[in-house]
Amino acid sequence: MKTMFSTANMLSAIERGECFNGTSESGHFSLRINSYAPCIAVVEEASLSFSEHEDSASSLTEMVASLPIVFTLHGTKETRDGALATIAQAVWLKLKAQFQTIPVYVLSSTPHCDSEVANYHIGTQYLDKRRAKKSLSHLKTQLSAIKLPNLDTLVSASNVGALYEADDWLKSLESAVIFCLHLPCVYRDANTGTIFPIVKEAFEMGLRSVLSSHSAELVSPQAMRRKTSYNKLLSEGLPPGLIAVDLALFRLAKGVNTLSYINPINVKAEKRRFLAKPWCYSPVFKYRQLDLDPYAFREKLYRLPLERIEDPAIRALYRRTIDQLAVRIDLLSQIGTEDFLYNSLRYYGQPSEVDINNARFILHSHSEQSDDSLVMFDAKQAIDKFKTYCDFHHLKCQVAANDKLVAKALVGGERLKVNRRQQFSALDIRSLQAHELGVHMLTTLNAKQQPLRIFQLGLPGNTHTQEGLAILAEYLSDSCSIERLKVLALRVIAVNMMVNGHRFAETYQCLHEEHGASPDNAFTVTTRAYRGGGFTKDYLYLNGVKEAFQRYQTEDLASLFVGKTAFEYKPVIDELLQRQIVMPPHIAPWVLSPPEHEDPIVRFLLRSLK
The missing domain is CATH 3.40.630 (Aminopeptidase)
Structure with missing residues (x-):
């Protein structure tokens, strides 16, 4: 009134x-x-x-x-x-x-x-x-x-x-x-x-x-x-009604971590069974139980009083975010069923013909093993190097070993989880430092400093943007090799084969025999695509770095590091920064600095992506 x-x-x-x-x-x-x-x-x-x-x-x-x-x-x-x-x-x-x-x-x-x-x-x-x-x-x-x-x-x-x-x-x-x-x-x-x-x-x-x-x-x-x-x-400062809606949304959705539910809990045992009989055995993955009521969650989402947000652009942003959260809940509630793939396609989409051609283009490129790939470190040694990196860049977070990961390492909340069973090359460590800590951890910590908690939950399209920026950070830190790009290309191929109905074993054999992936890498990439019942997220890495690289040539991407943002909403974020509704990144994105020793072949490949 x-x-x-x-x-x-x-x-x-x-x-x-x-x-x-x-x-x-x-x-x-x-x-x-x-x-x-x-x-x-x-x-x-x-x-x-x-x-x-x-x-x-x-x-x-x-x-x-x-x-x-x-x-x-x-x-x-x-x-x-x-x-x-x-x-x-x-x-x-x-x-x-x-x-x-x-x-x-x-x-x-x-x-x-x-x-x-x-x-x-x-x-x-x-x-x-x-x-x-x-x-x-x-x-x-x-x-x-x-x-x-x-x-x-x-x-x-x-x-x-x-x-x-x-x-x-x-x-x-x-x-x-x-x-x-x-x-x-x-x-x-x-x-x-x-x-x-x-x-x-x-x-x-x-x-x-x-x-x-x-x-x-x-x-x-x-x-x-x-x-x-x-x-x-436009008006400066937080518009009336926005803070209450933002807090209510955050309290409702803050515990919904997609990967914690979708990553199989028995991957180690299933990998052993599959590699023993790669043509005869189909992995049977098991998953963590969903501990929320999807129907009640959706009902609460759509009862949030968005009409209290007076600014139409901000209100539209929250509406899109709520819609995406509802689809994510549909996705999680169908883990292990045939409907999971349908909801994955709704949430992440699927590779286009352009994406598939880009992947094939990279897979045809020649690569040589780097000296940085020869010396290997165990998980404990890798953790020590990650901790040193965090201290140097003032990242206040935890680094700990984990037994249930499919990936070598990933950020979950304010913790870097490191796969205890993996070996890490010097190149792996530099790559993960730039990717996981320089982007995923940095945006996690920066989001916590924002007055709006929506940047902790993630804007619609933030997966595509986050992964694109993370691979770009690898390239700018001289840790994105041709082999790394080939892994991203393999993920596109694997997702495309899964979407088109190929069995787990057929996709594995294609990656291993046709594209030269090692048994370990072929299994990991295939598992990532088939987990949950068909998880299409992995094609976004190559698609995302293509857009991130192209944007990096012409614009300042620093504003995307205020939290879990999206390329699509960069104009809105820039506007909100000028209006002091969003604060500048608390920790500046050092990973956007130009590379010191640019790999000309990697640069050519990135420039050539359509």
């Missing part, structure tokens, strides 16, 4: 440069100030009424709540008192002291009857047509780019028949650049008022993006010298 403010209190807060969200004493208008940045939205609420059962969450005011300054006008302009003009003038003078150009967007909407086209209209009656020609063209282009499900977009502009006539107080603002936007209410049924949630979300995000980016283009050169940007025109 908004706080009631007297005119004097509002003026005092504006003079001090304070942010607030409240309603005038008369109730004629509401004002929300998130920051004193050059972008004002004016929402004519009277145009939004559909019925006595109006859903307040669907109003334009909520959709633009993250913009710097939002006026919401109640009733008609004939009934509004002089307090509105007084407050608006005070806000205006505060902004004019810093900015030469201040865009104002007057937003109105009425029920929309066209079920196939979204019609946006820009009223230009208050614009200097000559000076605003370029910005008007940009606004039309940006509105046209809003993508809505099953709807075409049409944008028009005119100074005739405008659907909103600005109040005198607005027209009196000196040198205001006023755009009157009549927006199609395509996110609800014109007759019943029923909300279409998917359309509403796309509409919200599109409108927010358009107003923020367009206003950033309009600010004066002196504002640009202050580095005013799209992200700076």
